[in-house]
Amino acid sequence: MKWFRMTDNMKLASLWAVWTFLAVGAVGWALFVVLDAFGAIDQAAAWVQAIGSVVAVLVAVAVAYHAQQQAQDLRASADAERDFAHAARLHMLIWEAAQATVQFRSRAQQNQLHEELLEVFASAEPLDWQQPAQSPLVLVRDVSFYQRIMQRAMHNLDDDLNAKRHIIAGKFRFNLSVLITFLEKSVDQVTAVELIDQLESAHKGFKEDLAKLAEHCPRLVELDVKR
Numbered sequence: 001m002k003w004f005r006m007t008d009n010m011k012l013a014s015l016w017a018v019w020t021f022l023a024v025g026a027v028g029w030a031l032f033v034v035l036d037a038f039g040a041i042d043q044a045a046a047w048v049q050a051i052g053s054v055v056a057v058l059v060a061v062a063v064a065y066h067a068q069q070q071a072q073d074l075r076a077s078a079d080a081e082r083d084f085a086h087a088a089r090l091h092m093l094i095w096e097a098a099q100a101t102v103q104f105r106s107r108a109q110q111n112q113l114h115e116e117l118l119e120v121f122a123s124a125e126p127l128d129w130q131q132p133a134q135s136p137l138v139l140v141r142d143v144s145f146y147q148r149i150m151q152r153a154m155h156n157l158d159d160d161l162n163a164k165r166h167i168i169a170g171k172f173r174f175n176l177s178v179l180i181t182f183l184e185k186s187v188d189q190v191t192a193v194e195l196i197d198q199l200e201s202a203h204k205g206f207k208e209d210l211a212k213l214a215e216h217c218p219r220l221v222e223l224d225v226k227r
Helices: 008-037 041-123 140-155 163-186 192-216 218-226
Strands: none
Touching: 008 041, 041 140, 041 163, 041 192, 041 218, 140 163, 163 192, 192 218
16 A cells, blocks of 8 residues: 655645634634624624635635745746756857867877977988888878767757857857868868867867856756766
C-alpha cells in the first residue's frame, strides 16, 4: 500500500482552511459577546451569516489572488529557465570553438619549435642534407571542424529572440568566418608564425564573446565551475 503524499497546493489549502476556521470562530465569539452586551442576542444568527458571507468573499479573493501570483511565478520561472537554456547553448558553442583554437594553437607552436630545431640542425649538416618532410600545419579536418561549428551557429540559434545574444552570436560568427577563410587558404601553405597569430586573434575574439555573454547571463558561471 502506497503512502498518501500531500502536494504543496494541498498543504497550502489546508492551512488556509484552518486559519479561516479559527478566524471565523474568533469573530463569531466576539460578535456573540458584543450582541449579548447590547441585548441583541436574538439577531446573532443574522449577524453571523452576514459576517460569514463577507469572510467567505474575502477568502475567495485571497485564494484567487494567490493562485494568480503562483501562476505568474511559474511562468516567470519557466521563462527564466528558457532564457538560460538559450544563453547556455550559445555559450557552449563559443566555448567549444575557443577550446579547439587553444589546442590547435598548441599544435602549431609545437610545429614552430620543430621547424626551428630543424633549421639549427640543418645549418650544422653538409649541404646535401635534406630536411625530412613535415606534416601540414593546417589539415582538411581542421577546416571541416570549424565549418561544422559555423553550421550550428547559423541554424541552431534561430529560435532565440534575445537581441543582445543575437549581437554576440553575430560577432562570433564573423570571427569564426574570418578564421575559416584563413584556414581554407592556408592548407599546405602557411608558416607556423602566421597560423599562431591568426589563432591567437580568433581565440581573443572568442573569449571576449564569452565574457560579454557571461555579463549578460551571470548564471553561466555555473557552467564554467562545473567544467
